[in-house]
Amino acid sequence: MKNTFRPLVLAAALAAGISAPGWAMQPDNEPISPIPAAKVTNPAMVELGKKLWFDPRLSKSGFISCNSCHNLSMGGSDNLKTSIGHNWAEGPINSPTVLNSSMNVAQFWDGRAKDLKEQAGGPIANPMEMAFTHELAVDMLNSIPGYQAEFKRVFKKDKISISEVTDAIAAFEETLVTPNSRFDKWLKGDQKALTKNELEGYKLFRDSGCVACHNGVAVGGNSFQRMGLVEPYKTDNPAEGRAAVTGSDADRFNFKVPTLRNVELTYPYFHDGAADTLEEAVNTMGRIQLGKVFTPAENAKIVAFLKTLTGDQPKLEMPILPPSSDKTPRPEPFAKK
Ligand code: HEC
């Protein structure tokens, strides 16, 4: 067994006053695995998808892009309790990160979209988000010669349809993965990647049972689980979770377990955005999912571990978008509907 506790070595190290990161614990069949770097198979499609990702002309106002609510400078989220949509609409739910979202079992908190392609059509036509329609979005793109040429190069088709739009956005999103976190380095055998404190935090996280739901490559994202397993979760947010999709009462308040990758960057937490800090989120999770009350010192260790899950953020060059033509319909930033 690789995980052998080495009391003599450790005692000697402690006696010598040396802090020995990782000495007492090595990775051994851990329930979390490292994130592989993204494999780009079609760079031209990814580049087009990146343009669409940043293009606010896919919204009625001409002002809101995917990046407005999933800001890639801020961990792929908006860091707001709930998002702001068209006409300053108060969004119903917290915006999850798009980083590593290709690893999710399904998309959205309730999993109502099966994959990234299906998801990408949602916000464009959502009256509370980009407030456009697929037809108007496609007309807009077809009116821009730069896009026409680029879609033709990538898809070998003369006419753009929503299917190519969502294919390209999904291809770009698949590249938004965050490898090389310090925790992944530790998983791969770099004993110095974590401090003693962080490792103790991981041990608490693992051995308290957090890994029952937060596991796998994304430390979550791979199942739907009850929010408030041991103790009910109190919230004013009306979202009912997975039941909205399955219609089954048993799924009430089941939500997709969020990924904890980059969780340091994606505050505030939970579907209602009610927890402002990781300390608060960890306390709540311990209590309502596991019936456990962590001491402040234990909580701080778990938080220290969670911060080691921040990986390399996607390095992007801002795309320059093709200009509108004289025929491109003009945006309606102040339309009330
Ligand atoms: C007005 C804010 C807003 C805009 C604009 C927006 N989103 Fe989102 N996005 C959200 C919110 C809020 C959710 C969660 C909704 C839910 O689960 O019901 C979400 C969910 C997602 C998810 C699912 C992530 C997960 O873990 O389940 C993906 C992927 C995503 N958006 C991609 C996009 C793309 C692509 C665009 C542009 C076409 C976009 N979003 C535009 C707010 C926004």
Ligand code: HEC
């Ligand atoms: C029974 C399954 C389960 C267990 C056990 C569990 N979680 Fe969660 N966790 C969830 C679900 C589901 C959510 C999302 C709930 C929501 O927002 O409604 C969540 C959300 C979180 C979030 C917020 C992430 C975000 O982006 O909003 C953090 C942080 C977190 N969990 C940490 C932990 C820690 C630490 C433990 C152990 C003390 C733990 N979880 C145990 C299922 C679980």
